Amino acid sequence: KMDEKRVEGYRNFATKLWNATRFCQANGIVASQSVAAPQATSAVNKWIVGEVVETLEAIDKAMADLRFDAAANAIYRFAWDRFCDWYLELIKGSIDEETKSVAGWVLDQILVMLHPFMPFVTEELWHAQGQRPYDLILAQWPRPDVSVDAGAKTEVDWLIALTGNVRAAKNELGIAPGAKLPAFIAAPSALGSGVIEANRAAI
Numbered sequence: 373k374m375d376e377k378r379v380e381g382y383r384n385f386a387t388k389l390w391n392a393t394r395f396c397q398a399n400g401i402v403a404s405q406s407v408a409a410p411q412a413t414s415a416v417n418k419w420i421v422g423e424v425v426e427t428l429e430a431i432d433k434a435m436a437d438l439r440f441d442a443a444a445n446a447i448y449r450f451a452w453d454r455f456c457d458w459y460l461e462l463i464k465g466s467i468d469e470e471t472k473s474v475a476g477w478v479l480d481q482i483l484v485m486l487h488p489f490m491p492f493v494t495e496e497l498w499h500a501q502g503q504r505p506y507d508l509i510l511a512q513w514p515r516p517d518v519s520v521d522a523g524a525k526t527e528v529d530w531l532i533a534l535t536g537n538v539r540a541a542k543n544e545l546g547i548a549p550g551a552k553l554p555a556f557i558a559a560p561s562a563l564g565s566g567v568i569e570a571n572r573a574a575i
Contacts, residue, residue: 403502
């Protein structure tokens, strides 16, 4: 039994991936030259590299268990939610050379991990990102050679939770999504104060 709505959802996912790649190209983010993760110093870049590591672990475990549905869901959630919806939004306006390097590498890892499930779209985008010495089907499976940065993960996850909660509160109160209001935190935690100070532009 084929649910046409599910097919529409995957079409939307392909469009999302295509648009994310176009955004990268428009901001000078091109193909990575490294299999290992590039050096990252900012919290958001450390965070997205760690998300690649965790997604890869989830996919490898699912594949070993022959749970292809779980593997597909893991890369789907990472590509749509973490990379497209959050990372690309958080780096807008602050795309330096480090961020270009990290973003290009992460997009490459997404294309490699997605390739078994979406071979044609990913192959097209793989070559659209720059000159490649080989086709995507011959690319090495991701090997980040880096561990998750717990501090960066805590910081960015707090920032995401703040954004989500503010959006939800505005929606509940019937406030237009684009309306800008002053925000006040009565007694911010040390974590909250640090995240706000370091991420004012993103907030």
